Amino acid sequence: MNDAFVFALVALGGFLLAGALSPFEALGWWAGWFGREADDVARSAAPNPVVSGARQFVVFLTGIHSVSGETFARREIELLEALRERLPDAEVLEVFPYSVNNRALTGQRFFAWFWRLALKLKLSRVAFAGFIINLRNAFQVAVSADKRYGPIYNQGMAETIHGALRGHGYWVGSGVPVTIIGYSGGGQVAVGAAVYLKEIIQAPVTVITLGGIVASDEGLLALEHLYHLVGRRDRVQRVGPVFFPGRWPVLPYSAWNQAKAKGIIRVVDMGPVDHTGKDGYLDSEATLPDGRSHFEATVETIGNIIEGEG
Amino acid sequence: MAGAACYRLKVFVPNLELIFQVLALSRLPYQLVKSSEEGLRLALSVVFIAGLSQTLSQSVVLFAHRVRPRRFALSLLVGAGLYVFGFLFLVTSIWFVARYAFGETEPLLVVVRAVGLAYAPYLFSFIVLTPYFGSFFSATLALWNLSATLLALSVIFGVTLFQALLCSALGWLLLQVVQRTVGRPVQALAQRARHLAAGRRLEFNKNLKDLVRQGREK
DSSP: OOHHHHHHHHHHHHHHHHHHHTTHHHHHHHHTSSSHHHHHHHHHHSOOOOOOOOSEEEEEEOOTTOSSSSOOOHHHHHHHHHHHHHOTTEEEEEEOTTSTTOOOGGGOTTTHHHHHHHHHHHHTTOHHHHHHHHHHHHHHHHHHHOTTTHHHHHHHHHHHHHHHHHHTTOOTTSOOOEEEEEETTHHHHHHHHHHHHHHHHOSOEEEEEESOOOOOOGGGGGSSOEEEEEOTTOOSTTHHHHHOGGGSTTOTTSHHHHHHHTTOEEEEEOOSOBSSSTTBTTOSSSBOTTSOBHHHHHHHHHHHHHHHHO | OHHHHHHHHHHHHHHHHHHHHHHTTOSHHHHHHHHOSOOHHHHHHHHHHHHHHHHHHTTHHHHHTTOOHHHHHHHHHHHHHHHHHHHHHHHHHHHHHHHHTSOOOOOHHHHHHHHHHTTGGGGGGGGGGSTTTHHHHHHHHHHHHHHHHHHHHHHHHTOOHHHHHHHHHHHHHHHHHHHHTTTHHHHHHHHHHHHHHHTSOOOTTSOHHHHHHHHHHO
């Protein structure tokens, strides 16, 4: 066997092993093997937050490039700041969508050092480190989309989002609407968690996906609306319509196609926009034919949707 | 001590080579087990480990029921043990069909050795856990195992692959009939063993969403 073949075999083995191990974080958390104690202690120790006067709560779920709840991508930070300015009556917060107990990868018990190193290398523009982070989080998106694990993972995310909302003064029973914005892989997690979150908070939940990779999740039918923001040059979001059979038009009874037929899903054309980086949804330099920057158009579209839903 | 480890390694490496050959769908491993008295332990080991891997791949139900780690490990062992029993029942029905429908005279143990080795693809059953692509991997492993089993039967009975397929299909059909009639008490016993190992009643047919909602309310 030559070296290239052995390398390919080892890489394939590592990939399959990583995939097979990926559901265990959510499953172990649900079974109470780990992660629960920290949640319970935090919940019981947290003082009752002051009730917020916000008329809307907006939860941002970042893309798969992230390692923690506080996103490090400059453009995403700018997006959140712009949304806070645009929506003064709304509380805008972030949740890390790739860990059921909202524990940042850099805060994990055993592998924090590994993810800190990966993040450091990624910030030093070592492409492979970025690939490892993306792969790890992409598997969590697949866990959310998988019927075998989705209910557990999405329930965990709903609890995490609920915890974050409470921390920002959300009061269950207030009926204040919540909008979840899922960027890229965060789109699937947003859709998956929304149905469980709605049951917990007993209030309307709307999802906005920005270049979202979304499966034909049954939770779609329980949403008020899903606004699916799609750039014409965004090839990443096309993973959804290709890899998730429920999104194929030939299956009219799939959750996705039913939700579309019922007007729950509204696809919003964002123009000739790419997924990320230069020419992406959050690029403030690239402009649309109408003169607005991609960034301005994205903020305006999201702002209009949230104001309309509120 | 070192001698014992060396001996184990000497036994282990040829076994590993044999398993690689099974995975590569070679006829050689079955020719070896046909002409040799040895191989029963290896075949049953392959089936047991495949059973462990298979039970692990279906362990969501254990997590969903919040089974504790020790009970989880016990459930895997019991699941693997039951898997070996299931394998023995299947092989016996294939052997029965081969003997009484096709007039083959190979002893049962030869069929156990050969078909047991053919379970090697199922050693990788744990990859079925991979989210979203699990069904694809599951179907691939089943097809791989079927190919190896047909090869095993064709070598030990000296028949064509089509005849091996017929023999295997009829054996499987016989097992289904037995399971649904006189085998019911055995199945109930197996289910009871699963509940006992898990330390609670496992609801295999319940929707996971309902289990999660039920768990949240507790």
